[in-house]
Amino acid sequence: MEKMKAALLGLGTVGSGVYKLVQKRSDEMVHLIGTELEISKILVHNIKKERPGVDSALLTDNWKEIIEDPEIQIVIEVMGGIEPARTMILEALNAGKNVVTANKDLLAVHGKELLDTAEKNERDLLFEAAVAGGIPIIRPMKQCLAANDITEAIGIVNGTTNYILTKMFEEDMSFEEALAQATELGYAEADPTADVEGLDAGRKMAIMASIAFHSRVVFDDVYTEGITKITAQDVAYAKEFHSVIKLLGVAHNTEDGIEVAVHPMLIDVDHPLASVRDSFNAVFVHGDAVDDAMFYGRGAGEFPTASAVMGDVIDVARNLKYGCTGRISCTCYRDLKIKSFEDVKNRFFLRMQVANEPGVLAQIAKVFGDHKVSIARVVQKKVEASGAELVIGTEKVKERHLKSALDVLKQMDSIHEVSSIIREY
Amino acid sequence: MEKMKAALLGLGTVGSGVYKLVQKRSDEMVHLIGTELEISKILVHNIKKERPGVDSALLTDNWKEIIEDPEIQIVIEVMGGIEPARTMILEALNAGKNVVTANKDLLAVHGKELLDTAEKNERDLLFEAAVAGGIPIIRPMKQCLAANDITEAIGIVNGTTNYILTKMFEEDMSFEEALAQATELGYAEADPTADVEGLDAGRKMAIMASIAFHSRVVFDDVYTEGITKITAQDVAYAKEFHSVIKLLGVAHNTEDGIEVAVHPMLIDVDHPLASVRDSFNAVFVHGDAVDDAMFYGRGAGEFPTASAVMGDVIDVARNLKYGCTGRISCTCYRDLKIKSFEDVKNRFFLRMQVANEPGVLAQIAKVFGDHKVSIARVVQKKVEASGAELVIGTEKVKERHLKSALDVLKQMDSIHEVSSIIREY
Numbered sequence: 001m002e003k004m005k006a007a008l009l010g011l012g013t014v015g016s017g018v019y020k021l022v023q024k025r026s027d028e029m030v031h032l033i034g035t036e037l038e039i040s041k042i043l044v045h046n047i048k049k050e051r052p053g054v055d056s057a058l059l060t061d062n063w064k065e066i067i068e069d070p071e072i073q074i075v076i077e078v079m080g081g082i083e084p085a086r087t088m089i090l091e092a093l094n095a096g097k098n099v100v101t102a103n104k105d106l107l108a109v110h111g112k113e114l115l116d117t118a119e120k121n122e123r124d125l126l127f128e129a130a131v132a133g134g135i136p137i138i139r140p141m142k143q144c145l146a147a148n149d150i151t152e153a154i155g156i157v158n159g160t161t162n163y164i165l166t167k168m169f170e171e172d173m174s175f176e177e178a179l180a181q182a183t184e185l186g187y188a189e190a191d192p193t194a195d196v197e198g199l200d201a202g203r204k205m206a207i208m209a210s211i212a213f214h215s216r217v218v219f220d221d222v223y224t225e226g227i228t229k230i231t232a233q234d235v236a237y238a239k240e241f242h243s244v245i246k247l248l249g250v251a252h253n254t255e256d257g258i259e260v261a262v263h264p265m266l267i268d269v270d271h272p273l274a275s276v277r278d279s280f281n282a283v284f285v286h287g288d289a290v291d292d293a294m295f296y297g298r299g300a301g302e303f304p305t306a307s308a309v310m311g312d313v314i315d316v317a318r319n320l321k322y323g324c325t326g327r328i329s330c331t332c333y334r335d336l337k338i339k340s341f342e343d344v345k346n347r348f349f350l351r352m353q354v355a356n357e358p359g360v361l362a363q364i365a366k367v368f369g370d371h372k373v374s375i376a377r378v379v380q381k382k383v384e385a386s387g388a389e390l391v392i393g394t395e396k397v398k399e400r401h402l403k404s405a406l407d408v409l410k411q412m413d414s415i416h417e418v419s420s421i422i423r424e425y
Numbered sequence: 426m427e428k429m430k431a432a433l434l435g436l437g438t439v440g441s442g443v444y445k446l447v448q449k450r451s452d453e454m455v456h457l458i459g460t461e462l463e464i465s466k467i468l469v470h471n472i473k474k475e476r477p478g479v480d481s482a483l484l485t486d487n488w489k490e491i492i493e494d495p496e497i498q499i500v501i502e503v504m505g506g507i508e509p510a511r512t513m514i515l516e517a518l519n520a521g522k523n524v525v526t527a528n529k530d531l532l533a534v535h536g537k538e539l540l541d542t543a544e545k546n547e548r549d550l551l552f553e554a555a556v557a558g559g560i561p562i563i564r565p566m567k568q569c570l571a572a573n574d575i576t577e578a579i580g581i582v583n584g585t586t587n588y589i590l591t592k593m594f595e596e597d598m599s600f601e602e603a604l605a606q607a608t609e610l611g612y613a614e615a616d617p618t619a620d621v622e623g624l625d626a627g628r629k630m631a632i633m634a635s636i637a638f639h640s641r642v643v644f645d646d647v648y649t650e651g652i653t654k655i656t657a658q659d660v661a662y663a664k665e666f667h668s669v670i671k672l673l674g675v676a677h678n679t680e681d682g683i684e685v686a687v688h689p690m691l692i693d694v695d696h697p698l699a700s701v702r703d704s705f706n707a708v709f710v711h712g713d714a715v716d717d718a719m720f721y722g723r724g725a726g727e728f729p730t731a732s733a734v735m736g737d738v739i740d741v742a743r744n745l746k747y748g749c750t751g752r753i754s755c756t757c758y759r760d761l762k763i764k765s766f767e768d769v770k771n772r773f774f775l776r777m778q779v780a781n782e783p784g785v786l787a788q789i790a791k792v793f794g795d796h797k798v799s800i801a802r803v804v805q806k807k808v809e810a811s812g813a814e815l816v817i818g819t820e821k822v823k824e825r826h827l828k829s830a831l832d833v834l835k836q837m838d839s840i841h842e843v844s845s846i847i848r849e850y
Contacts, residue, residue: 021572021714031639031758032571128569134715136561136569144553144561146457147446147735214456272721275700280717289446289732290559292705293722296697297715307714310572324749333456 004317005040007066010079017306033317041066067091074316077101093117100312102129108203108219115330122326126312131204132157132281134304135297141211148287150212155249157204159279159299160188160195161227166277168235187279197226198262205249209260213253215336223261223341234420238266244274257339267425342400350392351420360414371405373397429742430465432491435504442731458742466491492516499741502526518542525737527554533628533644540755547751551737556629557582557706559729560722566636573712575637580674582629584704584724585613585620586652591702593660612704622651623687630674634685638678640761648686648766659845663691669699682764691774692850767825775817776845785839796830798822
């Protein structure tokens with residue numbers, strides 16, 4: 001039987017993992033897909049660079065050698081970034097090739113264009129690795145949970161920030177110390193912005209919400225807020241309230257539109273997501289039939305990501321064998337509106353430094369009341385002559401109502417500082 | 426476009442759930458499978474029984490009406506039990522129909538025969554609901570994790586026993602009290618033997634191990650031990666050791682064979698499985714590429730199980746549309762041997778009542794040493810004139826070595842009772 005040939009675009013961390021995994025599993029492949037699988041070409045920037053363990057004859061810096069090779073049926077895009085990945089994937093699909101990609105940045109923006117092109121050509125475009133790395137989540141949602149009306153998808157989908165928050169909670173590190181350790185261990189990149197500001201998680205949530213709710217959500221639709229402002233005091237209060245703080249991607253399908261955001265949240269220690277520690281990821285889904293389900297594992301890394309990529313490649317190969325590529329394409333058959341984040345309702349944990357004088361609490365309560373913010377609890381802490389700390393928990397309130405109340409409070413002489421504004425799950 | 430027609434065999438809890446879910450999702454189906462899905466016949470014992478909400482014209486007690494109906498392309502078997510389910514599934518596959526089943530009892534014994542018949546006929550035989558109910562686990566293992574060498578699959582795959590153990594840990598109930606509550610809530614059946622003795626979990630582990638290790642494991646290969654002997658004292662000691670007790674299905678692929686068993690185990694509270702509470706199920710998998718992954722959700726119940734069944738039905742319908750039924754059939758391409766349970770190594774937590782006199786510990790230590798059992802820790806508790814309680818933790822020892830040591834100890838006058846023998850994860 002003829003070998004199944006695939007090309008690899010990119011040979012960074014994930015690309016190397018895929019290459020090694022193909023070698024490691026070569027004996028199994030005939031059992032899995034009925035034939036051998038061969039990486040026959042690898043597109044790289046610099047073909048002269050030393051790459052131990054990789055057959056240098058496979059390397060090329062010429063895209064034409066791949067796109068014009070009729071024997072290559074599967075293109076594995078693991079370069080990342082928008083261009084040239086977008087153009088290459090479109091060209092590959094239009095040339096009748098199937099594509100597997102791990103590229104969340106691209107899918108979160110150009111997902112529709114890419115999936116439409118796959119569908120038009122009756123080819124597969126699979127991307128299990130783009131959300132939560134090695135964790136099976138795309139296929140479970142598109143297939144196993146297909147009969148559900150999924151109304152909620154919450155995820156810890158960034159390992160770097162989860163590692164940082166775990167260290168802050170379990171080893172009393174500051175954000176800066178934990179970030180430094182994450183960088184040292186290779187969990188955080190030299191420029192950690194995309195991780196710590198929630199952008200990486202936001203891209204994954206756009207893709208996941210699209211699949212969960214059958215309606216296109218793009219990265220621009222996702223409100224993002226990072227973890228850089230979380231302090232040791234917040235950690236201490238969270239513990240007091242039987243909670244941890246996690247950077248959560250939160251997506252809901254509500255009657256008046258899709259809500260999708262990434263921000264830190266207090267979550268009860270008994271919730272399954274609270275026990276997701278270190279750099280692990282997890283996605284929690286609620287469907288009307290399945291009830292609650294959670295998927296847990298490694299959200300990044302050479303081999304976990306390669307595991308997801310190769311699961312897709314094996315699926316494409318099976319589809320090729322049975323002549324059914326394109327059997328599951330875009331599942332966004334609804335056109336739901338995205339709710340403005342200002343109209344999303346959340347519960348809030350607020351911490352503020354106020355003057356220690358009679359009537360301050362009454363003033364604050366009046367401002368909240370005037371702005372439709374209901375208070376669930378108030379605790380006064382650290383009372384000193386110079387001032388006191390108030391810890392306030394709100395009921396579910398619209399983001400814009402809380403914001404307008406805080407805008408007024410921040411102008412008041414008796415409010416020295418609003419130190420923390422963290423949502424509560 | 427013509428409707429896709431399916432027959433339902435059985436209209437108990439799961440069957441009713443499937444029927445209702447098909448009605449509830451009727452508008453979505455055209456988007457998911459390109460056509461409408463209709464339950465056109467339902468096989469029941471008693472067609473005269475009142476069944477609210479079900480069109481009585483669909484009911485039949487005549488299998489021939491289904492097997493000989495050429496329009497029925499999908500048979501959904503949710504009767505349970507070995508016969509007549511086995512014969513009907515074989516006949517359906519041989520007649521060119523595709524089958525979706527939730528029948529773990531049947532698959533754990535006759536899986537090979539059924540899957541071989543599906544393969545011979547190039548038809549689908551899908552059974553996502555047979556392991557861990559609503560939780561996606563079969564498809565993730567067969568597809569998403571296909572590139573992994575899975576060496577470990579551990580599961581809390583019985584909701585009844587997990588509910589009982591949770592109540593014993595969190596509300597200090599005795600086993601009997603917790604079982605009574607589980608029965609009252611409908612979590613336990615009138616005869617709870619299959620649940621509390623680990624038989625139900627054993628069947629699921631046989632199926633799961635077969636898929637994880639690509640080699641056939643049947644129910645007879647699974648050692649099973651239930652939770653009826655777990656006492657309040659065991660619970661108290663587990664807490665002292667920073668652990669909980671769970672009824673775990675444990676499957677390992679080792680160099681000298683497959684190990685697969687179901688028994689109660691102490692597991693550290695920080696392990697993700699320890700936080701699986703109440704009637705929830707979870708399956709923890711270790712693969713060489715993906716590392717650790719866990720799947721969590723509802724392991725039983727009308728709609729969670731129907732969710733899994735319908736995910737399979739939708740997949741079959743997609744395969745029918747693309748002419749690729751049978752694209753993923755049996756994945757047991759290895760023929761690994763099953764290790765005798767006697768040769769499996771485990772760590773043990775032992776609790777025994779002994780005479781309170783000098784030299785007893787030395788006697789016990791000698792017997793263990795003579796039988797190749799290494800002791801990791803010994804704590805003497807409740808020292809009274811009449812006797813003392815010893816709590817012993819062993820290193821990893823072969824089951825048969827521990828058993829022979831205990832056989833000797835039980836004969837000794839200074840050992841009044843061996844009160845608990847629980848494995849430790």
